[in-house]
Amino acid sequence: MSATVALILALAVGTYAFRLVGPVLHGRVELSARVRELLSAGALVLLVALLATGALTEGGGFAGWTRPGxxxxxxxxxxxxxxxxxxxxxxxxxxxxxxxxxxxSA
Structure with missing residues (x-):
C-alpha cells in the first residue's frame, strides 16, 4: 500500500470518527456556559475569517472593490x-x- 493510499484511509477514518463523536457523546458530556460561549465565538471568528479571505483576496493580492461590495x-x-x-x-x-x-475592474 502506498503512502498516499494510507494517508487517504487515515483521513477517512479520522473524519468518520470525528463525525461519530457528536451523536455518541450527545447528552453524556455537559459543557459549561463559558465553553459554549467560547465555541460559538470561535465559530463566528472562523466564518468571518473565511468570508474576508474569499471576499478580499484573489491570487495572493487584493481582489478589488467590486467583490467586497x-x-x-x-x-x-x-x-x-x-x-x-x-x-x-x-x-x-x-x-x-x-x-x-x-x-x-474585472
Missing part, C-alpha cells in the same frame, strides 16, 4: 433575513453593477 450587499440582505435566492442574486447584481460602473 457584492459581499457587503449579500451580507446586509442575509442580515435582514431575505431568502437565500434574493441574497445570491442581490450580491451578484451589486457586483455586476460595480464592475460596470468602476473603470478597470
Amino acid at each position: 457584492g459581499v457587503l450587499v449579500g451580507g446586509v440582505l442575509a442580515w435582514r433575513r431575505a431568502p437565500f435566492v434574493v441574497v445570491v442574486l442581490g450580491a451578484a447584481t451589486a457586483t455586476a453593477l460595480l464592475r460596470a460602473a468602476l473603470p478597470g
